[in-house]
Amino acid sequence: MNLHLTLHLAPWLEVVLRAVAVLVAFLVLPLLVGQTEHKVMAHMQGRLGPMYAGGFHGWAQLVADGVKFVQKEDVTPARADRWAFRLAPFVALIPYLVALAVIPLSPRVVGADVEASVVLVLAIIGVGIIGTLMAGWASANKYSLLGAMRAAAQLVSYELPMVLAVASVALAAGTLSLVGIANAWNPWWLLWQAPGAVVFLVAALAELQRPPFDMPLADSEIVFGAFTEYTGLRFAFFLLAEYAGIVVMSLLFAVLYLGGWAGPLESWLGWLWTLLKGFLVAVVVIWLRVSWPRMREDQLQRLAWVWLVPMALLQLAVTAVGVVLTS
Template sequence: MAEVLDLVLRLVLILAVFLVLPLIVGQTEHKVMAHMQSRLGPMYAGGFHGWAQLIADGVKFMQKEDVVPAAADRRIFSIAPAVALVPYLVVLAVIPIGPGLVGTDLNVGLFFVLAVMGVGVLGSIMAGWSSGNKFSVLGGMRSAAQLVSYELPLVLAASSVAMAAGTLSLPGIVEAWEWWWLPWQAIGLAVFFIAGLAELRRPPFDMPIAESEIIMGPMTEYTGIRFALFLLAEYAGIVVLSALTTVLFLGGWQGPLLPGPVWTLIKVFALAFVVIWVRVSYPRLREDQLQKLAWLGLVPLALLQLAITGVVKVALA
């Protein structure tokens, strides 16, 4: 009974932390983009540095009418936002924050994370198909194509780390990590992070949304809280991607002087800042450029990283 209670308490604590982090990342994106693009509006809401912008956005979404199009498949249309959000929250239960501070340590934790993350993308596909809108359908088709293209390099890059560590357990990977992994796993780090951005449909990989072409893609017909859930899923995805990159490639909680959980959060927020920076700095890629980058760029690089990892493992054996 005590073990069950301890597990429940750990899960509640970790989920509470990670449920707050997406909101903080969303608020940070407002501020960073406001500074980088001289957008003054988000800097004033509530007075000091626009602290109330996030609250104002939440109130705005709650006040909006929840509309379901007459041509929509009502059931699929209603559950699609939850399908987009819940998988990322489930993944957070197996990502370690510090030594022993993890919801549950699965022996196949890496496989579990990659499998569940793929489910999150299905929310956009369901939303696009069920909306009864040609722009939404086109966005859903683009989401499906992007998932197929970028899932392969993402899995290959993660497999390289598992091969190096000799385990699929996420805490086990952090414990096996050494600082000298950084140079010879750098290719895998770049491939994993870029493929993760593409799976989240973050700029410059946001062709499935492309508001200047297909309005908002799968989210075109969504309003109010349902639309807010899609936005929350995006920010939760940023936290998950940043946390996984930290655990797999940057040593997780390892670092000098500061407590382990503090190092984890520092690395997660640093990577989240990079995600925001990339959004501000690079234009949207065309669909053909997206596919070319995946199949002619990231997949060969991921295979090269696997070969390098194999050679290093044999050399050290």
């Protein structure tokens, strides 16, 4: 965070405070999304547990899940590559911490204001898939390996349309800085960048392996994919990485397409508007999980290459023409 308020802080102290603030947000926001998913799914599917655990509106459901993961035995398969198997959850989780550090909540509330922050976020998000590949390969389980290969193919297919959609926004704003993109946003973007927004949201769901794009985790086909052999806290870290990915993608969508901190009293409450917009996007992600059935692998690839890539290229071309005509 930008902490130049009334006190002049030493550079090292400012760095420490920013790191602590980002770490706290990284621990709190994914858990909040997880609790929200419990509630939304409970309402939509009539689940009793998440609504009554602990009394008032099921507040203890998340606590109960945490206790369950902590008390479970940490098992490493005998034939597994132990170092890769144990490191995989952290490799999947840490990239989202780095990405969250450079996503601004407002011009003054950002962990690290990097000039080409949108490029850094897209690059670091792609690193998370390595954790899934490590988990699948190191588990010495054919279902885990198959799930990891599906995840890698999914990443390759949907990384391109996502990058093209973001490139369109960066071209329209004339900058690769997320702060600059949000400052250049105006309500007309809801119209002329709408196809790119749809492409980005769909590609983000596929990157996160969320339903209806959860083929790498298809329990009815390959048990639980790359995470089949994981138990206890290591499995919980993979779940936390999923929720952290939802937070990062939702906030990124809010900054790119919804104006981020644009709103009433944005000089004071801008960070709150960004969080609220990101929260609404996260609710949409959860709603899609409940509402849509899982796609087949061939349908997944067809959607990416036949529909999303052409849509993203068309959006990029329209944006380029618009920028030339208005310059």
